[in-house]
Amino acid sequence: MADLLTLSARIIDSGVADEPVNRVTQELSELAEGIALVESFSHVVVIDTDDGLVCFDTSGSLTGAAVVESIRRWRSGPFRSLVYTHGHVDHVGGSGAFLADARTAGRPDPEVIGHENVAVRMDRYDRTNGYNSIINARQFGGVRGNLGIGGTSRFLPADALRPSVEVGARTTLHVGGLHLDLRHARGETDDHLWAWLPEQRALCTGDFLIWNFPNAGNPQKVQRYPLEWARALRDMAALDAELLLPAHGLPIAGVDRIRGVLDDVATALERLVADVLEAMNAGETLDAIVHSVRVDPDLLAKPYLRPLYDEPEFVVRNVWRLYGGWYDGDPSHLKPAPAAAFAAELAGLAGGPGALAVRARELAEAGDLRLACQLVELAVQAAPADAGAHAARAEIYGVRRKQESSLMAKGIYGWAQRQSLEASGATGEDLARERATDPDRSGLRPRRPGT
Numbered sequence: 001m002a003d004l005l006t007l008s009a010r011i012i013d014s015g016v017a018d019e020p021v022n023r024v025t026q027e028l029s030e031l032a033e034g035i036a037l038v039e040s041f042s043h044v045v046v047i048d049t050d051d052g053l054v055c056f057d058t059s060g061s062l063t064g065a066a067v068v069e070s071i072r073r074w075r076s077g078p079f080r081s082l083v084y085t086h087g088h089v090d091h092v093g094g095s096g097a098f099l100a101d102a103r104t105a106g107r108p109d110p111e112v113i114g115h116e117n118v119a120v121r122m123d124r125y126d127r128t129n130g131y132n133s134i135i136n137a138r139q140f141g142g143v144r145g146n147l148g149i150g151g152t153s154r155f156l157p158a159d160a161l162r163p164s165v166e167v168g169a170r171t172t173l174h175v176g177g178l179h180l181d182l183r184h185a186r187g188e189t190d191d192h193l194w195a196w197l198p199e200q201r202a203l204c205t206g207d208f209l210i211w212n213f214p215n216a217g218n219p220q221k222v223q224r225y226p227l228e229w230a231r232a233l234r235d236m237a238a239l240d241a242e243l244l245l246p247a248h249g250l251p252i253a254g255v256d257r258i259r260g261v262l263d264d265v266a267t268a269l270e271r272l273v274a275d276v277l278e279a280m281n282a283g284e285t286l287d288a289i290v291h292s293v294r295v296d297p298d299l300l301a302k303p304y305l306r307p308l309y310d311e312p313e314f315v316v317r318n319v320w321r322l323y324g325g326w327y328d329g330d331p332s333h334l335k336p337a338p339a340a341a342f343a344a345e346l347a348g349l350a351g352g353p354g355a356l357a358v359r360a361r362e363l364a365e366a367g368d369l370r371l372a373c374q375l376v377e378l379a380v381q382a383a384p385a386d387a388g389a390h391a392a393r394a395e396i397y398g399v400r401r402k403q404e405s406s407l408m409a410k411g412i413y414g415w416a417q418r419q420s421l422e423a424s425g426a427t428g429e430d431l432a433r434e435r436a437t438d439p440d441r442s443g444l445r446p447r448r449p450g451t
Contacts, residue, residue, distance in 0.1 A: 002025075002027065003029075004029050004031065005031060005251060005252070005253040007019065007250060009253065009257065011250070011303050012257055012261065012303065012304070013257070015301070015302060015303060016303065021249050021250050021303060022211055022212070022249050023039045024039060024040055024041045024063075025039045025040075026038065026039065026040055026063060026066040026067060026069075027070060028046075028073065028074050030074065031243065031245070031251055032200065034048040034049075035048075035200065037245060037251055038070050040063045040067050040094075041059065041248075042059055042060075042088075042207075042247040042248055043057070043059070043245075043246065043247050043248065044058060044067050044071070044094075045247075046071055046074070047178055047200075048075050049080065049177055049178040051080050051176025052077045052078040052080030052081075053071070053075060053077050053078065053079050053080055054083065054175055054176070054178060055079060055081070055083065055098070055110075056195065056204045056245070056247070057082075057083070057084060057091040057092070057247055058082055058084075058091065058092060058093070058095040059090065059091070059093070059094040060089060060090040060093040060094055061093035061094060064094020064095065064097030064098065065094075065097040068101050072101070078102065078105070078108070078110075079101065079107075080110060080176060081110060081111050081113055081175050082095060082098060082111070082112045082113065083114070083180070083182070083195065083204075084112065084113065084114035084115075084118055084163065084193070085193050085194065085205075085247055086189040086192040086206055086207065087117075088188075088189065089125070089136075089155065089157070092114075092122075092156075092160050093156070095112065095159070096159030096161070098161075099159065099161060111164050111165055112161045112162065112163045112164045113163060113164075113165045113167065113182070114166060114167070114191070115167055115184050115191040115193050116166040117189075118166075118191045119162055119163060120191070121191055122162060125155055125156040128155075129154060129156070132155040133155045135220040135221070138220065138411055138412060139218075139220060139407070140411060167193065168184065169184050170182065178199075179199055180195055180197065181195065181197070182195050183195070183196065183235070185228055185229070185232035185235075186225040186228040187207070187214075187216070187224070187225055187226075187228060187229030187232055188208070188214070188215050188224055188229070189207075190223075190225070192206055192208070192232075194208055194232060194236065196236075196239055196241075201240075201241055202242070202243040202244070202245060203236055203243070203244045203258070204245045205246050205247070206247045207247050208229065208232055208246075209233075209248075209249065209262070209265060209304070210247070210249055210309065211246065211248060211249025211303070211304045212248075212249075212306060212307070212309040212310065213268070213295075213300065213305050213307040213308075213309065213310055213311060213312065213315075214226065214229060214269060214310065215309060215310040216229060216310065216315045216318060217310050217311070217314030217316070217318040218314065218318075219317065219412070220408075224318050224322075225322065226269045226272065226318070226319060227270065227273045230265075230266040230267075230269040230273075233262045233263075233265055233269075234263075236262050237258070237259045237263055237266070241258050242254065242258075243258075244258045244261075244262075249304065264299060264302055264304070265304070265305060267299065268295055268296070268300075268305060269315075271295070272293065272312060272316065272319070273319055275293045276289055276319040276323075277319070277323065279292065279293065280320065285328060286317070286324075287329070287330065289320065290313060290316050293312075293316050295312045300312075307405055307406050308405055308407065309406060309407050310406060310408055311406040311409065314406075314408065340382070340384075342378075342381075343379075343381035344381075344382045346378055346382070347383070353378075353379040353382045353383040353386055354386075354389070356375050356376065356382070356389075357375075357376055357389045357392035358392075360372045360373075360379065360392055361395070363375065364396045364400075369399065369403065372396050373396060373400060376396050376397075377393070379393070380393050380420065384423075385423075387424045387425060390419075390424040391420070391424040393416065393417075393420040394417050394418075394419075394421045394424060394426070397413045397414070397417040397420070398417045401413040401414045401417060
């Protein structure tokens with residue numbers, strides 16, 4: 001059993017993350033009397049009460065059973081309540097395993113507590129099953145191993161439990177002597193709850209803290225709310241908690257340490273939003289803002305704010321979308337020609353799609369991967385059956401994938417690379433070999449117990 005609190009204290013206090021901070025071991029660690037955390041994707045926080053076990057989140061469909069097994073090695077009591085911090089599938093998808101445990105033992109089904117918008121989210125997942133399956137495969141396609149976020153034709157598993165107890169802005173519950181102060185705030189989602197446990201001086205933060213730059217800009221998902229996210233972090237910091245239990249990353253102990261981490265993350269979000277809004281109010285276009293607004297590099301260097309999952313550039317776009325809609329300020333983008341027609345016209349002017357691909361390779365070799373990707377994309381759009389254009393596209397996106405830090409960018413570029421490798425006639429061995437050349441730096445890669 002890892003000493004997670006000692007590990008997190010050393011990393012935070014030193015500012016050096018020389019060990020993984022987002023571990024997916026399925027191991028349980030007891031952090032205080034009657035409080036444990038199972039490191040999974042996402043984690044499950046377990047509290048032993050007089051009336052059974054209260055669990056925050058259930059991990060994903062492919063890891064839920066392993067989580068339950070770890071909990072059962074620690075405690076044998078019934079699962080009294082499952083509290084969803086929010087409705088993402090890596091938090092609710094494992095609930096079927098908890099239900100199966102209860103029914104196998106002949107015990108009552110656990111009550112499921114969640115914000116009133118969780119059911120709305122689940123309905124949306126059912127309506128967009130195919131789309132969500134595609135974008136999740138694209139987002140996590142470059143991560144080796146099984147994160148427990150898929151594996152069936154359904155994005156939301158059929159046995160995922162819906163809340164039986166829905167809560168609103170703030171609710172106080174008493175379960176087996178445990179006092180739960182549940183508070184709703186919009187952040188990564190619109191259905192997010194965080195919890196304050198006053199007797200334990202503990203916070204269950206869900207995804208408000210993930211030991212990466214906040215997931216407030218995911219380019220493939222619905223709207224996020226960075227300023228409200230920051231306000232929630234400020235509310236948490238004001239409680240002077242002694243123990244912080246996140247859904248991703250390491251737990252944290254110590255009032256000053258917890259307050260400092262929450263303040264840093266809130267500050268990063270607040271400053272970014274303020275800078276984007278200042279530029280919007282001055283009449284800048286989205287393009288100008290994306291290429292000018294930056295987060296303080298000293299903040300990004302902190303071990304719990306590194307842009308290894310989401311990244312500030314994507315959050316800038318999400319702030320624009322929240323306050324300004326989808327029009328980016330470029331009138332040619334309001335009602336453009338089809339992308340293929342535009343690409344064909346430029347290819348004709350350049351001397352054909354081959355010329356675009358050649359120039360894209362030259363730019364990539366010179367280090368201008370942004371422009372190289374734009375040109376090689378035009379080449380393929382102009383000639384979608386051209387194996388040579390696809391070979392250049394695969395090469396350039398492969399280089400870019402390896403140079404990106406965030407999992408989201410790596411996933412999208414890796415997806416594009418694999419598309420063009422297949423279109424250019426690459427074999428399955430070629431695809432596997434190319435993927436193996438890119439070590440995962442996100443901290444989200446599953447690790448064997450003890451590693």
